[in-house]
Amino acid sequence: MNYRMVFLFIGRILVTLAALMLVPLTCAIIYGEALAPYLIPIAICLAIGLIFNIKAPKDRRFLPRDGFVCVGISWIVMSLFGCLPYIISGAIPSFVDAFFESVSGFSTTGASILSDVEALPRGLKLWRCFTQWIGGMGVLVFMMAIMPSADKGGASFTHLMKAEVPGPTVDKVVPRVADTARIMYGIYILLTALEFLFLLAGEMNIYEALCHSASTAGTGGFGIMNDSIASYSTYSQYVIAIFMLLFGTNFNVFFLILTGRFLRAIKCEELWWYLGIVAASVTVITLSVFRFFGAGATLLQGEEAFRLALFQVASIISTTGFSTTDYSIWPILTHVVIITLTFSGACAGCTAGGIKISRLLLLAKNGRREIRYILHPRAVMSVKLEGKKVDHEVIRGTTSFIITYASLFLASTFLVTALDGCDLVTGFTSVATCLNNVGPGLGEVGPAGNFGGFTAISKLLLCLDMLLGRLEIFPILILFSPSTWKRYI
């Protein structure tokens, strides 16, 4: 590993983080709250960041694996420094709790250890939501977008982007990776601004609209109310539901639409599966909930059932984790659907977590091919996605990703359940919801509950799961391999 280059990157990340903390600082100034929780971390980040940046490394060689290591380390570093405001303000005094909240923010999970969110100062609530906005698209992608072009090491940055942007393959929409990063952030900001305006048109004030659009955009799910979105109007609920679905769509689709290539945009295979899954799940849950309301349910309750179903489905499939009701009291059938959606996640190339529909599609198509091979041993068959032949390497990568994902999931579930002695539903869904960056699970960690009851070691384990899920496993796992740390310069 080229330590000097990695340090340089960590330094830049810290400076960027300091700049981003200006947002809650401004908010605290406006509302006349304590400024120390932001000023102290800003000073620390700047100091360390600038020390790392004083001398440019002579040898700027940067291998793909360095990119992976950088991504892994910088997310841990970000979470560590990002939890300082919680600790310094005294809102979350325990380090493990604050770290959990911070990781949950950056990884866009939205799982919280707080039982009373409303008690937090406004600046801190905004910081919670804002970490999700940063974490959604990724801070390294952000750095790439703003860094001057002469400072870049060419393709090595592609590897950074590969490690940070979710999905089995990264499609650059334009030749230069920095331009791609800029376009992605452009679309991201545009969509966030749109949602902000739509929410503002409803009953929300600027502060509420800002917090909610930031955490929807990152598909995070941190709210500012104890009951998440439930107390807001029907209009706001529909707006948030629709935007959650939009942020779960592959951003390439938006790029194609913005550049006037509608035909190619609507040909996106993953998009149709995504919409299909959403439609099917909404139908099943609506019917199930309508029956749950009892025999005398009216048409008005029909609308309510549909709205609840749509919101919950959008929230889970996009791995946001807002809720408008405590669905843990719903029939078991809906739970099955919700857990399935938790794992599937949304499209690749967006801010959502989970396994991603394109990976599942690949797996299913590959499975179909294997069956056909048994029937027609001499058949020549290729797996196609988006009308293009998928390389064997990509299929191999996808299968091994899903196997590793499943193994990590099982191991964490058993560990958390054993360490905490909680029931299996709680253990199973808490790990599932963290690994897939959703937020709420079922049982004790349902929409009405929180993660405060876990032991410290379980919380750290869940933190690891959240980071593994957000960075799609390998950038974090690579940190555990001893040969990663060998210095080659």
Add this chain to the structure above:
Amino acid sequence: MKIIIVGYGKVGSHLAKLLSFEDHQVTVIDVNRSSVEEAVDEYDVIGINGNGASFPIQEEAGVDGCDMFIAVTGNDELNIMSCMVADRSGAKRTIARVRNTDYSGQLLFLQNKLGVDLIINPEFETAMELSRVIEFPAATKLETFARGRVELAEVTVTEDSPLNGLMLKDLRKKLDVAMLICAVQRQDEVFIPLGSFILRAGDKVHFTADRLQLAGIFKAIGLRKKKIKTVFIVGGSRTAYYLAQYLLKTGKKVKLVERDPQRAALIEDALDGASVICGDGTDPDLLFEEGISSFDACVALTQIDEENIILSMYAAGQGVQKTACKINRDPLVGMMNATLSDCSVVCPKTTTAGIILRYIRAIDNAHGSSVRTLYKILDSKAEALEFIVADECPLAGKALKELKLKRNVIVACVSRHKEVIIPDGNTVIKDGDSVIVITSGTPLTDLSEILE
């Protein structure tokens, strides 16, 4: 600049590397899927898998409105065809690599009627580069500027050379020569030296000088070699043919060894006056029989890099004064230099890429002080560029010592009308001069970019 490269071979990949580092928007098209993946993995480019001459593929690459379309596949016809399609679909400039001699007579037709703006023949360019080092055997490399008036020569400092241990600011005092040392390579590092720099034996030195004074300079720095009259060429490639043709024209004696009888016969027929031998050029017995040790120079041009390197070493051991060879894979050049510092090594892909780069830079800067010549030197770690000073250039009319230049940049030579000026602090750059600049820093497109 939006650039499309068709064919990710040796030249294509080298171009993709250089152009993406210069921050152009590069799209690579290749029929071979794994090549495209390699391109996308290695460099900051976008890749498209398919035939570069097909319109839908070009359209996908965004040919309409692209600034430069470069076709460098191994197939001449495909390159010409791709450029024609690109030209018709809106590419602003097209470059094709065409190596078949059958087409070399119709370059004007290709340019005017078929819309290919620049046609490159790598073998020919390689041969021309080789011919220059044979002209001045003391230099391992020689690049020309200012329409042949100025030379940039590469030499290696030997133990007994007066340059060994010399501090650069004493150069003119001690040796009384009009030369400027503008780049030094020591081990792997490249320096743009200041006056306080002290040369050591083993350093690879680049200096600029007036072409007419070059012989005197070589003598002064203790590198005098006698003029080359006889050349031994191993391998009957196209490069060998072009080189032999040029050498014969300038009155040198040429012996050429080629393994394939048919090819040997063909070359014998095409070259008038060369003695062509059919046999294995790597066989020491044959080389002895043909009297390699009596030749002034040996040029190894077989298809295999390793053979060329070993042949050059063998020839140097046999007492041949000047050795030169062609190497396709340039990492090898860096590996061999330590042991074979006297051998002139040419790399066709670097030469070709240099020509294309110069063309692109000149287009990129159509208004300012434009690039006329460009060479990548010292394993592409430094660049030598020639600019023509334009009217509004901020450098014009000022003495060099008043200008604040960037680090790693040196003004190596100024050529005015027929006069060649080796610059010092008092030199004033004027409108219309051609200025040669050496840089190891960021690539330059305009002369004003050398200022801080």
